[in-house]
Amino acid sequence: MSSQWWVRCGAAMVLAVSCTVGTARADENTHVYDAEDPVVLWLNKVGPYHNPQETYTYYSLPFCVPAGGFHTKRKYAGIGEILEGNELVQSAMAMHFGIDVPKTLLCSQTLSEKDAETFKYAISQHYWYQLFLDDLPIWGMVGQIVGTEEELRELEKDTKHEHKVMDSYIYTSKAFSIGYNGNQIIEVNLTAEEPRDVEPGAHLEFSYSVTWVPVDKPFSDRFNRYLDYTFFEHQIHWFSIFNSFMMVIFLCGLVSLILMRALKADYAKYLDSDMEVDGIDRDFGDDSGWKQVHGDVFRIPSHVGLYAACFGTGMQLVALVFSVILLAIFGSLYVDSGALISASLLCYALTSAVAGYASGSLYQQYYYPAKGPHWIQCMLATAVLLPSAALAVALMLNAISLYYNTISVVPFSALVWIVTAWFLLSLPLTIAGTILGRNWSGAAKFPCRVNSLPRQIPVHRWYTHPATIIAITGWLPFGSIFIEMYFIFTSFWNYKFYYVYGFMLLMYVILIIVSVCVTIVATYVLLNAEDYRWPWISFLASGSTSVYVFLYSVYYFAVKTNMSGFLQT
DSSP states (O other), X not given: OHHHHHXXXXXXXXXXXXXXXXXXXXXXXXXXXXXXXXXXXXXXXEEXXXXXXXXXXXXXXXXXXXXXXXXXXXXXXXXXXXXXXXXXXXXXXXXXXXXXXXXXXXXXXXXXXXXXXXXXXXXXXXXXXXXXETTEEEXXXXXXXXXXXXXXXXXXXXXXXXXXXXXXXXXXXXXXXXXXETTEEEEEEEEEEEEEEOOTTOEEEEEEEEEEEEOOOOGGGTTGGGOOHHHHTOHHHHHHHHHHHHHHHHHHHHHHHIIIIISHHHHHHTSSGXXXXXXXXXXXTTXXXXXGGTTTTTXXXXXXXXXXXXXXXXXXXXXXXHHHHHHHHHHOTTSSTTHHHHHHHHHHXXXXXXXXXXXXXXXHHXXXXXXXXXXXXXXXXXXXXXXXXXXXXXXXXXXXXXXXXXXXXXXHHHHHHHHHXXXXXXXXXXXXXXXXXXXXXXXXXXXXXXXXXXXXXXXXXXXGSHHHXXXXXXXXXXXXXXXXXXXHHHHHHTTOOOOOHHHXXXXXXXXXXXXXXXXXXXXXXXXXXXXXXXXXXXXXHHHTHHHHHHHXXXXXXXXXXXXXXXXXX
16 A cells, blocks of 8 residues: 555656656747747847947837837846846847748837937947847847948047938848757847938838748857857967966976075075074074075064965965866856856855965964964955955946946846855855864964064165065066967957867966966065065065056057047046
8 A cells, every 4th residue: 555655656746747847838048949939039238339348228229119018028137147237128029930030010210300319329339239049149230331431431530420420321120040950049140131311300110030041050069150260269379378388497497496406405404493592593604695584584474464365365366267267168158148257256255265264374374373363353354355346346337337327237236146145155154264274274384483583674776676576576477378368358348259268277377387486586586685574575576467467458458449438448
């Protein structure tokens, strides 16, 4: 009896699952459709071509709104899509899988003087729009300006007024060609047709048509058409890696020379703590340079809590970038809109334990065997250092976007979601990491005893001054990655999908190795100048690479792009 009851329950569960699977709706979430299933076309945003970050909602331009209230139906967006500046609303273009649609009228309008002026300005600024169908992005131009090449080149120098002197035409028909393989959509092509003159009083009729075309391309390769292989896999990429690799070999050889030849014998001399009595060496001999300050090298640095917090945050960023690159390599994050940002937020939260562990252990080592007096403040500084800086920048950018009324405004609910996730996940992991770091790795392993009185630091020559060391040290790491930064900036500001994350991972490893090597050399030069304040200087020396990256981004913005306006700046 009991066995029969279990058999009946099992059969009922199997039947229920079978019915559920059988009735599961085929749609854009599964990317599988049955014949004549509805296919939704989503309207995303519009914006000037030369200013890729300046985007607005689709109906910010005075397009006529079709009947049916479709523009009020929005697609749910994840946190990554929101931060990326996507706001999808449903279009009124009815489509069904495998069913061709002849030219169909959507809506019509008569242009007022204001509408005509708005359209003219948008067309003069080369406004584009973005649509999505089955998670495939589609781009099209709002219209075109008619003129000779010489006239257009002259007007490019003063785009604010070209719409007043040139004839503008708006495309009023969208012809979609949708390629499908079996029951899946593979590609979408859009052709903008039927240009109409933009003048006050002009009557415009907007229409669309759909043609379904069978293709042989597999579903797994459908995103390849968006990837610019010619640009990203150019031989300059390999040259950059080879150049950086040779730099690594040179720097590793230089560091090995310093450590194995110049320091090996001297370092062994000071491993024995009996060499030091009351902070004074038994025998100075002809010692000079770094050997004079060996009793001060491990002295507690100024603002040690902040230093430990910066160190922990840096270790977290190393783990964060490494994790995101690996996810991008194995997960093809460029395929899904907002996936890279979502993955970055998740990885940041999870790597908070790394920040807490690194900062907690380093802070405790300076006070071992006693307990660090302000470890809680150090822990809190570690937890809020990067988020507070990021939040300040985000709020400033949000205020600018709000002023210009762009689509990239982050809603208050998204900010609340991010702050809540930080409180519930990132902060507890930072606390746990700090506690583990203090207890597991808080014992000091310094090879030299710290003198009771600090040694006086001599006057520096210009080439051993900390500011000079910091400025020079950042050059080599930047030199190893600046070509890759060109590709990253180009993908960010020139409508390209960055997908060569294998190259990025290799360059990232090279960057870490080069940064470690040049920091060791910089520290050696500083200590040879009898300056024992190496902790902050070594941190800032390798960190100065970011200054050069920022300056290069300014150069790229000013020279390599046609962006303009305060919003882009």
